[in-house]
Structures are given as C-alpha cells and as structure tokens.
Amino acid sequence: MISEMSDLSAKGVSVMKRATGYIRVSTEEQSREGISLEMQAAKIRQYAELNDLELVDILEDAGISAKSIKGRPGIQAVLDMVKGRKIDAVICYKLDRLARNTIECLEISKLMDKAGVALHSISEKLDTQSALGRFFFTLTASLAEMERNLISERTAAALAQKRANGMKTGGSCPYGYMADESGRLIPNRREQRAIKRIHELRGMGYSYQRIADALVKEGIFTRKGTPFRETQIIRILRAA
Secondary structure (H helix, E strand, C coil): CHHHHHHHHHCCCCCCEEEEEEEEECHHHHHHHCCCHHHHHHHHHHHHHHCCEEEEEEEEEECCCCCCCCCCHHHHHHHHHHHCCCCCEEEECCHHHCCCCHHHHHHHHHHHHHHCCEEEECCCCEECCCHHHHHHHHHHHHHHHHHHHHHHHHHHHHHHHHHHCCECCCCCCCCCEEECCCCEEEECHHHHHHHHHHHHHHHCCCCHHHHHHHHHHCCCCCCCCCCCCHHHHHHHHHHC
16 A cells, blocks of 8 residues: 555655554553543544644553553554554554553564554654654653653652551551551451461461361451461461
C-alpha cells in the first residue's frame, strides 16, 4: 500500500497518509493522574487533523501496565498493522504509553523504520521520520525507563523504612498484630495468646497437625474463625 502511495506522489497526486492511534492507561494511573483513554483519544484525533493524517483507527489497552508489550493485545495489533504496512504512521499521546522499557521502545522504533512507518508522540513532539526525531526518541525512551526505575527504588526504600518503624505496608496485618489509626502495628492480644500457645505445643514436641487439632479442641481459631492449617502454623513459628 505504501509503495502504491509513493507512485501516486511521484505522479503529483496528493495522498493523505494513513495513521493509527494507540492509547493505554492503567487503573492506578487513571485515578492518580487523570490520563484517561478519552483524553488521549481526543488529543490523537486533534493531532491527526492538524498534521493532515488520515486516522483509520485508535487501538487501546485499558488497565494494563506498560512494563512489557507482551500480553497487551492493543499494541500487538498496532505492530501487526506496521508489519503488514497497512499504515504510514502511529500516533501516541506520550512515549511511555507504548513502553517504559528502553529495549522494547527501540525494538518498536526499529520495526517501524524497517516498514517505513513514522512514530508520532504528541507530548514529546517526536516524529521519527527525521534523524533528529529518532535521536530524541532514543533519549526519551532511556529517560522514561530511568524515571520508572527511580520510582521503584524510592517506593522500595519507603516501604523498608515503614517496616523498620513497625508500620503497616499494605495488605493484611501479620497474624498477631493490628494497625492503629496512624498505620502503626500493635499487638492483638487474642492472636498473641494463640501464637504463644502454638509455641508451647511445639515445644512439647507436637507435630504441626497435632498442634492444629489441639487448637480446635481448645477453641482457638484463625482471624477468620476457621481451624488452623499446618501451613499457617509453620508460618507463625517461622515468623518468631
């Protein structure tokens, strides 16, 4: 199709280039930053109109992380269109909508270059048809991955600090504890008594299953009110 369009252009016939848009958002991003699918689609339509691109479709991945292009049907469909040379350009609102992994970004760019398909990123004002555009594409992809890694490092450090301070870091509180209004872990007396009894029985030489049976007879149950299983008893003993 692209070769046919080139022949028409050579004959002086003006042909509008065909483009597809790609939008993606994870649930967390949408609630935190307001980067909705609707907003991205509107920006892509406006960009296509201003740049004389015929927008044939807008493909999406809703509620999916950009850590990898695997498992994202929307971006896979875009790449299939690129490989089949069914379009001349791909438009995205921001480069990290495609991928935050530099290697995958570069692989996508290489695939598009080979097929003669231009990549347009609205926020970064990128157009990979030019050498300068390709350079800034590589630079921006590297910066996006670095930002993601820095966020991960800061998050891990913050969680480690909360754990060191005895604070709840998400999910359920460990058995034997509950969280106060500030999120600090404090002992749960009933559960602490159960933990103490488990250790006593183990110290008496009871097997894990025998401990579980003994707890039922003594009316000691899990937080949910169910009998203890061997795996739960093992976990409690190892946490000591």
